[in-house]
Amino acid sequence: MILSNVSVPLLGMVDTGVVGHLESPVYLGAVAIGATIFGFLYNGVNFLRMGTTGITAQRYGADDYDGLRVSLGQALIVAQLIALLFIVLQAPLGRFALGLIGAEPEVEGYALEYFSIRIWSAPGTLANFALIGWFLGLQNARVPLLIFLTINLTNIVLDLVFVLGLGMKVDGVALASVIAEYTALLVGLAFAARELKKRAGHWPMARLFRVRAYAAFFSINANLFIRTLALMFTFFFITSQGARMGGLVLAANAVLLNFAHLTSFALDGIAHAAEALVGKAVGQRNRKSLEESVRLCLKWSLYFAAGLSTIYLFGGRYLVNLLTDLPAVRETTMIYLPWFIISPLVAVWSFLYDGVYVGATRAREMRDIMLVSTFVVFLPAWYLLQGFGNHGLWAAFTLFMASRGIGMHIGYRRRLLPSVGA
Numbered sequence: 001m002i003l004s005n006v007s008v009p010l011l012g013m014v015d016t017g018v019v020g021h022l023e024s025p026v027y028l029g030a031v032a033i034g035a036t037i038f039g040f041l042y043n044g045v046n047f048l049r050m051g052t053t054g055i056t057a058q059r060y061g062a063d064d065y066d067g068l069r070v071s072l073g074q075a076l077i078v079a080q081l082i083a084l085l086f087i088v089l090q091a092p093l094g095r096f097a098l099g100l101i102g103a104e105p106e107v108e109g110y111a112l113e114y115f116s117i118r119i120w121s122a123p124g125t126l127a128n129f130a131l132i133g134w135f136l137g138l139q140n141a142r143v144p145l146l147i148f149l150t151i152n153l154t155n156i157v158l159d160l161v162f163v164l165g166l167g168m169k170v171d172g173v174a175l176a177s178v179i180a181e182y183t184a185l186l187v188g189l190a191f192a193a194r195e196l197k198k199r200a201g202h203w204p205m206a207r208l209f210r211v212r213a214y215a216a217f218f219s220i221n222a223n224l225f226i227r228t229l230a231l232m233f234t235f236f237f238i239t240s241q242g243a244r245m246g247g248l249v250l251a252a253n254a255v256l257l258n259f260a261h262l263t264s265f266a267l268d269g270i271a272h273a274a275e276a277l278v279g280k281a282v283g284q285r286n287r288k289s290l291e292e293s294v295r296l297c298l299k300w301s302l303y304f305a306a307g308l309s310t311i312y313l314f315g316g317r318y319l320v321n322l323l324t325d326l327p328a329v330r331e332t333t334m335i336y337l338p339w340f341i342i343s344p345l346v347a348v349w350s351f352l353y354d355g356v357y358v359g360a361t362r363a364r365e366m367r368d369i370m371l372v373s374t375f376v377v378f379l380p381a382w383y384l385l386q387g388f389g390n391h392g393l394w395a396a397f398t399l400f401m402a403s404r405g406i407g408m409h410i411g412y413r414r415r416l417l418p419s420v421g422a
Helices: 002-020 025-044 047-061 065-088 090-101 105-137 142-165 170-197 205-209 211-244 247-284 287-323 327-336 338-359 363-388 390-419
Strands: none
Touching (some): 002 025, 002 142, 002 247, 002 287, 025 090, 025 105, 047 065, 047 211, 047 338, 065 090, 065 105, 065 211, 090 105, 105 142, 105 247, 142 170, 205 211, 211 247, 211 363, 211 390, 247 327, 247 338, 247 390, 327 390, 338 363, 338 390, 363 390
16 A cells, blocks of 8 residues: 555656756646545545544445445545536536636646546546545555556556657646546455455345445545645645746745655555554454554554654655756745655654544544644644745644644544444
8 A cells, every 4th residue: 555655646746857857837727726625525535535444344244245345435426426516517617716716817727727637537437436445445555656656557558658748738637647547446346345355244235225224334434524625725725826926936836735645655554554454353253353453553643654754864865856857946845845855754653644544434533633733723823834935834834743643643533433342
């Protein structure tokens, strides 16, 4: 899962690198804004992945093979309904998002072009979320790796073909993403069919097409949805504030967000392992197994966080230079890089406990902690520190990540752990 997750921000780096070497920073800013909008939309419904993992892992621990089919079927059905809603509402969604960011007119025009193409990836993207969550719940990380690699390798190759080969701009980057998602979906569905053949059971159709049968699914995922919206609001706010500081800061923050995403996806790899292990332990009501899983995942999370900080410390300038050859953007980015050298060691706790809480399906607690971290810590911190400009923005983000980790650690010790059996 670490390999799977790291491939996602690496793809973002390729997108950034391809347009970052074009003749104008306008394209880089447009792709950054477009990617932020889709990050908000798609991560806003990432409950399809998280909720499916926790539910599936607990049913796997209880040997409920009919329940495994229900968890997959319900997630895929909900995924397609949400994707249809996105496509139908694409025009107002695009205008509203771009209006909130408030970028320069030329950047906004290219960002809208990117949005209008990539929105058609929604059915494939959301179905892949459901499939990845389901396989993780089965403690099968190889298929998610294949799905991620199919998405990212296809996307990278098509980025190069469309932009460098055919001379396309942001439209080429967006089209590459659309094709890649559907290619990966075919791979995921093929492996899901093979997985189900190995597990005796049948499809309880009433639990797929009766609204009341979705009560548990929606109870968990509604809270995860609110939690994820608050998280994505934070990233959206960062991009928006960067845009208001000018095109140069916007471009620099676009490069820096690649470091944030790389940290997130690398540490989330271990968190996804925690989801599967914790979910199975909770399904078995095995407290000892739960504690052992959390300790093991914490140890490896700290190792990787330290490794990332070391890479950013000694190789940060090299990575920045890979992403853009615009001298002004490079130098502006380096001014704020120190925040990302310390970030992995601050953020590691929140990533680990996200996995623990997802596996235990404690979505309400995740929601509450995220809301406090966003609206009681992040926004007030930004308000008090905005006199420091972009440094104040990244300082507020660092406090936000620390708050999440502290809150979830307290909740784990006081509430989650005592609720599991012997």
